[in-house]
Amino acid sequence: MRTSVTAAAAGTLVLALGLTACGSDSGSGSGSGDKLVVGATPTPAGEVLAYVQKNLAKKAGLDLQITEFTDYVTPNTALQEGSLDANLYQHTPYLTDFNTSKKTDLVPVTEVYLPPMGVYAKKPKGIADVADLTAGATVAVPNDTTNEGRALQLLASKGLIGLKKGVGGTATPEDITSNPKKLTIKPLDPAQLPRSLDDLDAAVINNNYALDAGLSPKKDAILLESAKGNPYNNVLAAKKGDEDDPRIKKLAKLLTSPEVKKFIEDEYQGSVLPVGTG
Template identity: 75%
Template sequence: MRKILVPASALALALALAACGSGSGSGDGGGSDDTLVVGATAVPAGEVLTYIKDDLAEKAGLRLEIKEFTDYVLPNTALQEGSLDANLYQNQPYLDDFNASKGTDLVPVVKAYLPPMGVYSTKVKDVRELADGATVAVPNDTTNEGRALQLLASQGVITLKADAGPKASPADITANPKKLRIKELEPAQLPRSLADVGAAVINNNYAQDAGLSPTEDAVLLESAKDNPYANLLAVKKGDEDDPRVKKLAKLLLSPEVKKFIEDKYQGSVLPVTTG
């Protein structure tokens, strides 16, 4: 009996020690050990993260797993619930609105890049040439709809209340000389709507997913100057100081990533060089 019990006890101790060591990573995003699991939309976030994973992460001592999403809600839901450690795809106004409406506590870590929103059309080359009564499709989520309406207002095709801000809605339109009809659609559906509308205001990632070039195909593109819509690396509150997150934040602002963005996107996505 003594010969049997001693090995069994040793085995039990070894298993206990292994169990204690299995959660060595500081996050609970589903990755193995110290792997940082990051949610992203495919373009440009997924491409930027893939470049970091393939070319920079190992040297920085970072193990990275990328999970791609095709909408704007699930990456935040997954981050809040713990199946992600971080995400990269959203801007500050969207994050603020999501936290307020969903009761989440997600926080920004660093601004990574600016994907300018654009107006696309197969009918006109200038938004001011839209026909009277034309339909303009816009994103149906609060922040991106407000952003789209502000972009249209910047060219005078509509006028918004002075205090409309980033949450502007069609109800805030005070002047609409062309009697444009605003059609709210899921952001991912906007590129497919182009054949049926006068114009569509499309988020950068969905435009590029559909093979549209913001610099070549957009009839109107946001300016980078004083633009509040830079995309953020975000985490659940309390995880800002996770060493893995800090490594990724540093890489996102590195000269190598800046050059990758400039070379690959040729102005369709703009690098952010400061946090």
């Protein structure tokens, strides 16, 4: 049973709001320029924004303030309601689905980086490749609409499952047409996936949650998304009508600058890919 974006909010809202109060101080003290409050998940979005805040924003006349969240719902509701000016953490398919399900009007401003989704397994289980998954293995996937489909497509790319033609990123477990290893596909809240690895044979985990849990997508994933032709680049997003706000345009320019490209390449060593690489 797929969990909708709306349902996913219930279990994470209180925690996210608590972090918002702390995270809103991240940018305080810059003391000059046009104030811009941007929401982000801690890794990698929050780290990329922190680099911009420390090294580039002041010179560009931008007083960048960062608010951190640990879920995928609250940053968009906060943006829609006006407590944020922009956010960075999501890809366009998720944003589009969120707009549809929550009746919001948020728009992508610019692509920034790709956090490749990966399949992970605890090393003591002896699974070094998805081919090592045994018959009947339990594989967890994110339960939000677009990332669930993305995860299923990743599994299908290696023949672990087959999917109905044309389902694309909207695939659900009900769209599985073949399952040679009789895998049990278990949808879970994305933030719970790393913590649940001990109880699973494998899990398809979003990049930011993998990094937060100390996993290296490049080193630890037993299957990792290819960047080539990938529609899931993460974007700077704003409320419709604000995409031409000079402050947001300044930030967009900084996030796609050579300096940020180099920071991402040096900091993440292939675990996060800046736009224009891969």
